[in-house]
Amino acid sequence: MTKPRQQIPKATVTRLAFYLRELQQMQRSGLANIQSRAIAERLGLNDSQVRRDISCLGTVGQRGVGYQVEDLIQSIQSILGTDRIWKVILVGVGNLGRALSGYRGFQEQGFDLLGAFDTDAEKIGKPIGQLKIQSLDQLGTFAKLHAIDLAILAVPADAAQSVVFAIEAAGIPGILNFAPIAVQPSVHSKTIIQEVDLAIELQRLAFSVVR
Amino acid sequence: MTKPRQQIPKATVTRLAFYLRELQQMQRSGLANIQSRAIAERLGLNDSQVRRDISCLGTVGQRGVGYQVEDLIQSIQSILGTDRIWKVILVGVGNLGRALSGYRGFQEQGFDLLGAFDTDAEKIGKPIGQLKIQSLDQLGTFAKLHAIDLAILAVPADAAQSVVFAIEAAGIPGILNFAPIAVQPSVHSKTIIQEVDLAIELQRLAFSVVR
């Protein structure tokens, strides 16, 4: 342990999550110790960068030796906030929403899907995995009752903004937005919105391929 | 038209894709003209940045007036390479792969899913949407026959690296990797790999919420 820890750059946060993913793999395969150089190679990065990122954890490796995989995993999880269970709901049970609801990777990282909501009367009451689809009207009550932390938003573009307001009103502090449109938190809200767009990822790839 | 166009920063490419998404929305609602200020507000950015990004297109707005929505859309698509159809295959028809195969957003942006592959004998021959799941052994032949441009990789972590080699061998120049592990292109390959991890997006959101 070295530093009382500063503000962590966004780019660092993203890389830390990638380090974590690899470290968990390494741990599964029985590796106990690792060096910045090996992490860097595995991810195609510079080893200086890896050490600098890790130094944000305020934890420490051993000079001449490296890092304990177990320690690094714990430190990164502690910084990311994923050393606990996060309670998540899904809003919008269309094609993509249904898919996301079954995605194993969320559960594995401690994101627990507790509810699913839609406006379509045809869908309400039907099962989705272990859950039953609820009316969007229930969202506020449900979110408060279960102290929901995060909402995964997978509704059509034209519904997205009004659903954001509903999620905010329900007191949920974070939204992962898959709706293909920019949405804004309302003025006084402290809700964090993180954008994900799978088509945009393909476009970025297409650009790289053309160059 | 101003500049012969330089290298475009990666951050700019990503934002251009987001501008495109908004502009397409605006066009659908009948808007013909737009200003950097309005784009910036809609996306929560600085208007200087929007103008600078757009200036990478080598296209031009009209001082005192703004940009033609139609022109901007065309220019951005031309830079991203999405002014044409991209031929895509899916490798790995698990939970996530199945979901991705039905995602409308890909088709809407000109990404055409032509094939789906898996190694599981149980799945081969079964339908997925309009397609029939093929054996991974068929990948090379199929990719060359149809001149496939991009592969969406959605296999388990332990299979990912060997499938990457197979995709490279099939001559496919771009991979969108959903497998939760870092993979590397083989040494002499020019294949571009773009990482996407939905659990990591949730982790980034969790971090922002905690702060």
Next chain:
DNA sequence: TAGATTGTTAATCGATTAACAATC
């Protein structure tokens, strides 16, 4: 012309990298 908004420069800010002293 007067008002508006672009395109672009120069200044600022932040992130990456090389290098090396500290130290296991």
Next chain:
DNA sequence: TAGATTGTTAATCGATTAACAATC
């Protein structure tokens, strides 16, 4: 001790922003 690798500094590189001349 000798060899290895971290933690951290200083230098470089790239991205963002403010400001304003150009011009519609």
